[in-house]
Amino acid sequence: MRRSRFFVFAILAIMATGVFLILDGCSSGDGKSAGKVMSETFPVIDEAYSIIKEKAVYPIDGDRLVEGALRGMADVIGDPYSTYLSEEEAVSHRESLAGERVGIGAEITRSSGRYIIVSPIKGSPAEKAGLQPYDEIVRINGEALGGLTLQDVVKKIRGKEGSALSMTIYRPDLNKHLELKVLREVIPVKTVSAELMEVRGEKFGYIALTMFGDETAEEWKKATDKMIAEGARALVIDVRGNPGGYLRAVGEVAGSLLQDDTVFAYMQNAKGELTPLVVEPSEKFKFDEKLKKMPVVLLQDKGSASASEVLSGAIKDLRRGFIIGQKSFGKGTVQDTTELSNGGEMKLSTHKWLTPKETWIHGKGVDADLVSEQAKLFTEHIRFTTDVYKAGDYHDDIAYAQRLLAGLGYSVQRDDGYFDESTALAVHDFRVANKVEIDSIMDRKFFTKLREKVDAYRKDQANDKQLQVAVGYVHHLLTE
Template sequence: MRKRWLFLCMIILVGIGVLGYWKYQKTDKAVQADQDVFQSVEEAYDLIRKQSVHETSEKQLIEGAINGMAGSLKDPYSTYYTKEEAKLHREQLSDERVGIGAEITESQGRFIIISPMKDSPAEKAGLKSYDEIVQVDKERTDGKSLTELLALIRGKEGTVVKITVYRPSEERHVELNITRAAITQKSVSSKVLVSEGKNIGYISIAMFGEKTAEEWYKNTDELVKQNITALIIDVRSNPGGYLKSVAQIIGSLTKPKTTFAYMEDAVGNQEPLQLGKRDLAFEYDEQLQKLPTVLLQDEGSASASEVLSGALKELSRATIIGDKSFGKGTVQGTWPLSNGGELKLSTHKWLTPKREWIHGKGIKPTIEVEQDALYHINLPPITGNFKEGDFAESIQYVQQVLKAQGYSINRVDGYFDRTTAEAVKEYSKKHNLNNNKIMDEEFLFALRQEVVKYREKLENDLQLQMAISYLSHKISN
């Protein structure tokens, strides 16, 4: 047992990279100290396996040990992924994943379909908005997390997954056989906005994935062909991604060999990051590098998004409009482990071109613009049935949305009082809903969809409107 446990511990240490730093010759005293540590780990392992009333496996204990070591760093960005979680994490940054093509939300332990994607396997099989997933193949969804549910739904391309849903509109359960397919994920989208007779290019980057630079090139190339006179880059709610992708985007907007950031290692050595023409995967139009540019950011713009924002701001290449960014100034490396899992560790700090570390501080916009209340409120849930006298977080979301829309609401603490009931009744009457002072699922779904549609209207986006106004003024002078 001791040899096996010591061997497993050594694997864990190799995965973390600790052995890479042991470049000095250990003394006998140091070796003895290490053995004492491993002995206490072995003792704890044996006690848990033999004495605990809770059944555990060797796999659970090993993964718990790795989780504990990662957690001891007190770094939210250093984490351990199980084999299944590692696969999902890689898929998030991939341009393609195998699945059914549906937007799913978790609400109070229930998994609700927001909408199937157009022409997706889910749509073709008959999955509908508001369906509740209750079983995948032969496995119930009760007590599962959204991550666990997605792991059940995904699988090999061309295979069939049987999904059982409860359909409230028909008050019955429906079984659907859905053939999994490769679902292409686009991280970049664009369009032309017209202001005062001038074409302004708008390009949104949802994340920095494997093919984001390629998508950026295709979209900006098309925008330039449409004679745009200015450019808006939107990285709001972009959580980051691959540094290489954001580096190539910066390279398309700045001169070759421009230092766009610095990497600082654990001992303080700083390395300038530059991108030359030979490093770019594409030939960029020189016009793109001369266009007046605005970058939109908010508190959800993090990591690689902030590398882009910090570079364009400090190199005087773009005006930053919106809110202060999130403030993530570390870079992570990921190592595979022998059990199929992965360990992600913060290995470097990144600094702006002026060598500023923005961690915990964020990047301040050049022009600060706050959105109205409906842009900051969490979307209401779409499950539940609430009446006067109830208290719940879901009610609080509804109260916030109704108050932002101008309804008379005295409190937004989640307590369903008389004024909330009257506002619900007024909203229901206005939207031809059948409920009377009751927040049922029909009411919650209608309210959520209204908020989504509100946010999709360009005229309600105050930050975007400021960007358009700023650029219109700039190109007219």
């Protein structure tokens, strides 16, 4: 069953990538005009560079000045998807779409200036080394972490496969510091998860795609082959919270569901010229032909973006399936990434993409055929806190807990972060019901149990309102 993807945690083996649709090649513009502009403006850039280096009271490295100029050029375009990436950022960006990463396999978060282990991934190097939830990372390879950002800490933890990492951690349950060694390993990253579901004798496949990465098409083939072999007669495709990815990956998935020679999208360049993207037999994968005739229901929400919208746009315009959920995000541009001589990359929006009916969904999104609101506990960002709150306090962590308590059915009269009497009673009742030390305060034990209860709620398919609507619709399709 799909777990909620609305996490605020930094995953050491996975870097957040935002909303994106990426071409597989790089395009080039008008080299002559570009060269003319650069030759005219370079003296001005050189002049500013020299003045800053010679006269600025605050010294700054020359490479940083160059990177600042590059970022400025990207920023002035006014497109949030066009940006300059430093060498480190470019590496992280590429890794974010790869099928595996090198790391220790643990989720961490920053809480009150401290870096806390949320949970180690099962079977990961972090779990093998003995890291536990709520362990506070104090030092990495003997260096204290004071003043570092979460991204800085992640950089220190990552490294080459097979290399060792020493960590000093503070374990609150023992009230002591521990020295641990962790061996960095390759952490596989799955973008497709699948489950055979059966409702009143009718079998169908549920397949969730978290993004469209390097290995998505292969994972999709394995999942669909398995579902068909197990007797699935329809598919529920879940792209809720899927931010996008590679165009070729979504092309393979869409192509497996559509007849050959079907236009599933159009690319439009800066001159307005349209290029159709046509379904062709896959050179790499031989998908089961049953997929092209199987009933399809697609689940989407406002977090479904870019490459996800290519799929939903094709399904909608070609009447290949039925879309349930909410209007999608609305990103209709495609980015080319070009390597620069300093090791960085310029990511630039070079094309628009249009649906098969030549609709540009940018800023508009793809409408659901049947609008279905999700239960609030599925859309709440799960946070991690180690602070203690009591009646009379006011904090955003308290507002967060109030919302979760209300979602779990407890009577809370306010959700603005003020710890009032009704909140204290709800906290007390929650602690009693879940066998947490009887009290009326919000502490680590309270927040841990609250998170566990919300996780359990989300794992229960009966609570996923949108999925239940999809299940009912699929059953209707199979029995009509």
